[in-house]
Amino acid sequence: MINYKDLGLVNSRTLFTRAITGGYAIPAFNFNNMEQMQAIISACVETKSPVILQVSSGARKYANQTLLRFMAQGAVAYAKELGFAVPVVLHLDHGDTFELCKSCIEYGFSSVMIDGSHHDYVKNVELTAQVVEYAHRYDVTVEGELGVLAGIEDEVVAEHHTYTQPEEVEDFVKKTGVDSLAISIGTSHGAFKFKPGQKPEIRLDILAEIERRIPGFPIVLHGASSVPQDIVAEINRYGGQLKDSIGIPEAQLRAAAKSAVCKINIDSDGRLAMTAAIRKVFAEQPAEFDPRKYLGPARDKLKALYIHKIKEVLGSDGKAV
Ligand code: G3H
Ligand code: 13P
Numbered sequence: 187m188i189n190y191k192d193l194g195l196v197n198s199r200t201l202f203t204r205a206i207t208g209g210y211a212i213p214a215f216n217f218n219n220m221e222q223m224q225a226i227i228s229a230c231v232e233t234k235s236p237v238i239l240q241v242s243s244g245a246r247k248y249a250n251q252t253l254l255r256f257m258a259q260g261a262v263a264y265a266k267e268l269g270f271a272v273p274v275v276l277h278l279d280h281g282d283t284f285e286l287c288k289s290c291i292e293y294g295f296s297s298v299m300i301d302g303s304h305h306d307y308v309k310n311v312e313l314t315a316q317v318v319e320y321a322h323r324y325d326v327t328v329e330g331e332l333g334v335l336a337g338i339e340d341e342v343v344a345e346h347h348t349y350t351q352p353e354e355v356e357d358f359v360k361k362t363g364v365d366s367l368a369i370s371i372g373t374s375h376g377a378f379k380f381k382p383g384q385k386p387e388i389r390l391d392i393l394a395e396i397e398r399r400i401p402g403f404p405i406v407l408h409g410a411s412s413v414p415q416d417i418v419a420e421i422n423r424y425g426g427q428l429k430d431s432i433g434i435p436e437a438q439l440r441a442a443a444k445s446a447v448c449k450i451n452i453d454s455d456g457r458l459a460m461t462a463a464i465r466k467v468f469a470e471q472p473a474e475f476d477p478r479k480y481l482g483p484a485r486d487k488l489k490a491l492y493i494h495k496i497k498e499v500l501g502s503d504g505k506a507v
């Protein structure tokens with residue numbers, strides 16, 4: 187058993203309390219490799235923002251759970267070396283079984299998500315409560331989910347949103363003991379959220395109703411990438427073939443962050459930024475074959491994107507203490 191506290195990591199509890207009171211959200215950025223981790227940490231140090239490093243099941247398969255955990259431990263030391271020890275949470279994204287959550291807790295994760303949203307309500311409550319009971323023994327925080335987002339989530343695809351029903355949240359939170367709740371109010375996973383011409387609209391009315399029923403309780407937004415049009419255009423200019431798509435407008439996310447939303451998940455926008463930078467190098471310098479010459483610019487572009495998100499969307503700059 188490795189306790190996350192020995193690794194210099196923190197759970198999400200205090201960060202969320204401060205975020206709700208302060209009207210901002212903590213960035214939850216997915217990482218699978220060293221360049222992503224460096225971009226996240228250097229952006230957070232530069233802006234003095236707390237951060238949640240997220241690991242999905244796909245990331246575990248790709249990069250190995252042990253390596254990712256050592257990287258998160260390294261991230262804590264890296265932040266200090268860069269000049270500011272920002273609080274770092276190591277979080278399991280979309281855990282789907284008790285066993286997976288348990289394994290991550292035993293490996294040094296400080297926070298886990300148990301995503302029972304594809305089960306019926308009773309099973310979701312039962313599974314989430316089981317994870318909470320185990321996690322809280324080690325002071326690990328737990329995120330649950332109610333409602334189903336449209337789009338791709340690991341290997342699960344949902345055609346349509348099933349919005350979170352505000353009538354269920356109080357009962358769910360009480361019965362499970364979760365520390366935070368991911369809700370479905372119109373965001374969706376992946377880079378292809380809405381077709382051009384459609385009007386993305388986060389259901390801030392549902393969020394307000396949820397907040398009314400569980401005041402002060404930390405709410406999480408998944409699928410919060412905005413699919414920056416300049417980055418998509420850059421990818422396609424340099425040989426990419428991404429179909430037209432739009433994401434969640436940043437102003438709507440900012441509005442959500444000012445309320446009970448205190449964790450916002452962003453993955454796809456980072457993938458797009460890295461891809462644009464790498465394609466540019468390949469197109470302009472086709473003789474280049476040193477990975478550092480294309481992963482370096484990808485890391486720089488990713489860092490700039492994260493700084494923008496922190497300052498303009500999440501409002502978490504200057505909140506690391
Ligand atoms: O919600 C999904 C995250 O973007 C992680 O994606 O499962 O492809 O690593 P992944
Ligand atoms: P995006 O695909 O919109 O970046 O969402 C990521 C996410 O919710 C990770 O859990």
Ligand code: ZN
Nearest residue numbers: 375408409451
């Ligand atoms: Zn998600």
